[in-house]
C-alpha cells in the first residue's frame with residue numbers, strides 16, 4: 001500500500017546572520033496509513049521544522065512531502081496540528097472551541113454539536129463542556145485541543161511536543177488517553193517529543209534524528225502490542241527498546257561540518 005505521508009529528499013536551511021544553517025538535510029521517510037510514529041532527537045535537530053513542512057506551514061528548500069501521493073502546498077484541514085501551547089480561544093467554552101473548526105467548514109449546528117460532544121466525551125471532558133479554558137488544568141486544555149483537532153476529521157495528526165508542558169503524571173495519563181482515542185479513531189500520527197519513554201510507549205516506530213545538519217539518524221521499530229499498559233511500560237522488552245532509543249539520541253556522531261552534495 002502507498003504510504004500515507006512521504007518525505008522525499010526534504011532539506012531546509014535558515015539564514016543565520018548571513019550564513020546558511022541546514023535545519024534539515026535530505027530527509028527521506030515513509031509513514032503508513034494509521035501508523036503512530038514518534039520523532040525524538042537532541043534540541044535543534046529539526047523536529048519542529050520537519051513537522052512544519054508536513055503541516056504545510058513551511059516550504060522546504062528542496063524536496064517535498066506527499067500526502068496520499070499529492071505534494072503538500074500549504075495547510076489543510078486534512079492535517080490537524082497540535083502544539084505544546086494549547087492555542088484555545090480563551091473566550092470560548094470547551095464545546096465552542098471544539099466546534100470552531102466545524103463551523104468554519106460550514107457544518108450545520110446540529111451535526112456540529114453532535115460531533116463535538118462525541119470527541120469531548122472521548123477525551124473525558126464531558127463534565128467540562130461548558131467551562132472556559134481558564135478554568136481547566138493544563139492537561140484538560142490539551143485534551144480539549146486534541147478533541148478540537150479530531151472533530152474536523154483529519155486523516156493525519158501532527159503533534160509537536162503536545163505534552164511537553166505537563167507534569168509527569170498528567171503526561172502519562174494523556175498518553176493513555178491519546179492511545180485510547182487513536183485505537184478508536186485510527187489516524188496517522190506524527191508525534192514529536194523530547195521524552196524517550198513517551199516516544200517508545202506511544203509508537204509503532206521511533207525516528208531518531210541527529211543535529212547539524214538535521215537528519216534521520218536511526219529508525220527503531222517498536223514491536224510491542226497495543227493496547228499499551230503499565231505492564232508493558234515496566235517490561236524488559238520496553239526497557240530494552242528505551243535503551244536503544246536513549247543510546248541513539250545521546251550517543252550520536254559528531255555534527256557534520258558541512259553536507260556533501
Ligand SMILES: Nc1ncnc2c1ncn2[C@@H]1O[C@H](COP(=O)(O)OP(=O)(O)OP(=O)(O)O)[C@@H](O)[C@H]1O
Pocket residue numbers: 014015016021023041042043044045046047048049050214
Ligand atoms: N525561523 C528560524 N530562523 C532561523 N533558524 C531557525 C528558525 N527556526 C528554526 N531554526 C533553527 O533550525 C534548527 C532546527 O530547529 P527546530 O525548531 O526544528 O529544532 P527542534 O529539533 O524542534 O528543537 P527543540 O527540540 O529544541 O524544539 C535549530 O538550530 C534552530 O535554531
